[in-house]
Amino acid sequence: MVKIIAVTACIAGIAHTYMAKANLEKFANKIGADIKVETQGAMGIENRITETEVNEADIVIFAVDTNVTDRDRFTGKKILEVGTTDVIKNGEKVINDAINAIEN
Numbered sequence: 001m002v003k004i005i006a007v008t009a010c011i012a013g014i015a016h017t018y019m020a021k022a023n024l025e026k027f028a029n030k031i032g033a034d035i036k037v038e039t040q041g042a043m044g045i046e047n048r049i050t051e052t053e054v055n056e057a058d059i060v061i062f063a064v065d066t067n068v069t070d071r072d073r074f075t076g077k078k079i080l081e082v083g084t085t086d087v088i089k090n091g092e093k094v095i096n097d098a099i100n101a102i103e104n
Contacts (some may be wrong), residue, residue: 002033004098005049006061007068008084013041016084020063023091031095040069049073058102061094063087078102 006024010016021037028035038049051073054060060074062081068074080098087094 002034002084004028004035004059005053007055009040009064009066011086012063017041020084020087023087027091027095058099061098062063
């Protein structure tokens with residue numbers, strides 16, 4: 001099973017952060033991929049990704065419009081970086097792009 005981890009964060013840290021999280025989960029679940037999404041929003045870091053989860057992940061998706069807090073945790077992993085709007089408008093394409101990046 002494909003293991004995806006993701007971080008979502010928008011400038012305000014409210015709506016787009018959580019809408020992007022929901023879309024990533026929706027489309028990853030649709031194809032049967034395992035996903036965990038950490039949000040970095042107005043409430044701080046929620047659902048923090050552990051070191052073990054980073055190590056086990058096939059790819060990291062950064063759906064962000066701002067800097068990722070503690071980005072160095074993901075050093076050495078395949079990373080797909082997109083804006084939150086990209087995920088909100090076409091989450092299925094982002095998940096498919098992540099799968100293609102794993103396979104190539």
